[in-house]
Amino acid sequence: MMRYLVKRLFYAVPILLGVNLLTFALFFVVNTPDDMARLQLGTKRVTPEAIARWKAEHGYDEPLFYNPKAAGVDKITDTLFARKSAAMFLFDFGRSDDGRDIGQEIRTRMWPSLAIAVPVFVIGLATNISFALLMIFFRGTYLDWAGLALCILLMSISGLFYIIAGQFFIAKLWHLLPISGYSGGIHALRFILLPVLVSIVAGLGSGARWYRTLFQEEIGKDYVRTARAKGLSEVRVLFGHVLRNGLIPILTGAVAVLPLLFLGSLLTESFFGIPGLGSYTVDAIQAQDFAVVRAMVFLGSLLYIVGLMLTDISYALADPRVRLG
């Protein structure tokens, strides 16, 4: 197990390096820092001096990969790539355009993101599984058919609709919960209730349908027939056998997205004014703050790779046939 983990960690390095090079190419080579400066300062009436000043202020006034003017090792380290891109491996994300430390922002903003994402994940998973099991229990009947139709209908409606409708009816018309905003401590509960509810409903369609497919595959297997032949009731077959075995692919799949919960949801957070990482990203995109976008890309891919590793480990833990070597 240990050996496998170390191997996987080393395997992650070239992937992160690739991500790093790709984002670097996107942000610095396809469009030079001069272009960025022009975009930030406005396209008209920009003097070369103003561009040079902007670049110096934001630390973009260095060569891309190789600095012939510097001495010794600095030839490599005094470059944009080393300063802006490779530094992320040390979790040094630099500063955003308004001068704040991005690393510090990430550390404070991940808590509100988690406050929304974790309940959505846990309750959503439970709801989806229950709904899928219910459909499987009534499989072949009109109830199953209606449930499936409901899933496809729910899937076909844009996530924006759930948010807008939730805010409009629950918050504005019926005044049950605040429309948006956030506060720390126990008062946060009032603010996270609506976003959590909306996110669960938005994810119900595709989630429940997918789990129904998994359970359906499981229910066709031989051991289920054996269980029925033993004379077990349908409920016990479902909960004791189908659910327990069906949970393996569901949970291992869910583990993969666990680390990504830190990033929060772009849409939900920015609509409900939650000061988390999702709304941070949206704001950065809208303000064209490239430093923040780059940091979030790096963080996102790092978490994705961690998720892949967790999946492998959980497979090995849940299924004795899988050995990690």
Add this chain to the structure above:
Amino acid sequence: MSLPFRPVILWTDALLFVLLAAVAVLAFWTVRNPQWRRPWARVGNSPVAVACLVVLGAYALIAVLDSLHYRPRLPQAVPGQPAQYSDTVRSVFDALTPDLWRVQEETYSAPLAEHLFVRQPQTLPDGQVVRVYPRLRIAAGSGPGQRWRDIARRALSGAAAGLAVGALCAGLLAWRCGRLRGARAWLTAAARGQAGWPARTLVATLTLVFVLVGVIAALAPAYHVLGTDKVGQDVLYLTLKSIRTGLLIGTLTTLVTLPLAILLGIAAGYFGGWVDDVIQYIYTVLNSIPAVLLIAAAVLMAQVYIETHVRMFDTNAARADFRLLFLCLILGMTSWTTLARLLRGETLKIRALEYIEAARAFGVGHGRILLRHVLPNVFHIVLISTVMDFSGLVLAEAVLSYVGVGVDPLTYSWGNMINAARLELAREPVVWWQLVAAFAFMSTLVLAANLLADVVREAFDPRRGGA
């Protein structure tokens, strides 16, 4: 003699026609190939699929009409001068629906309203200024009062025309299909659902579409059927124009990246070794970046590129079109990896089969094996994933436009409509029709696509006892 218009072919137009040609080739190939005809026949036998195909067909027709662009000729000041063409790019769809865009109002008006939604200052003859709800420009022709009676009359006549066209379709079908047992016998059988294929569903859905079109066409000259937006544009026109954007994003994205996914996916599975390693590395890197962020990064960069190369685009339409095309490309870049991985897995399985080994033993080259033996056997995966991806892409457009990295703000799209309407929900009374229109048209498209995707997957997936 010069034309009264100058045709304009935007990049996305050209690609859409390439796509249509590809579909035509595929259809031709399918008809000749029994192995392919069978699953399609299963799709055609499903009433759900037939209804969805009619709906998608109606959407596609609007999108195609909306993709035939031209610039109208300006009236000549001096006869004999070279013709001047307008800077605004119009489409055949615009030319067919002048009722929808010719009359523009001051600002918001509710669906089928007679008056503006907000009070405007108006000067009376005696110099006094009052705030009234002015009459809409579009309602100028009709007399005041009796609005609902007029609406009912128009709607009924439109519906009747739609029903008549639907009946005509049923008659034509009966004439065409009823050769063996007589048209009347076929009609009664079809009405009972015993025509052998879902003819009843086809006729019913077609009639529904015709009735809708008829009612709208009858109401459009005197009313804004779905109201108007902030700058007074007809909301129905905006939603219908958005269809092209939605469909293009759903289809072109797949088209532009299909070659990449097929080539790399099959190569990785077939050749193995270092080729496999390299390709797997590429797609793991691309996959590990959260899709929204990769798209955002790329679109931000495209924005910088467009703004620093303004001179490359001669009209606003060309610029917006470039951004749409770029969005399709980058959406494809993030989604081809899934298909490539599926194709790699399937090719790995197929490579180990005896008939490939036999072909290799006979000295058949790699290229020929891939083309004749591997590609046709993984093609169902390509088809299924294309159909399944479509709806997700249409939905993604709205989200991306909200984040600010979607289509150009000048492009008609559901995302832009929702974005513009979102803030107006805070108004009192509420301006709801923009949101409802955008969501209704988008959800209909996505629902039809999802239902069709289900049927297609059932029919083509060999594991489900299909082909």
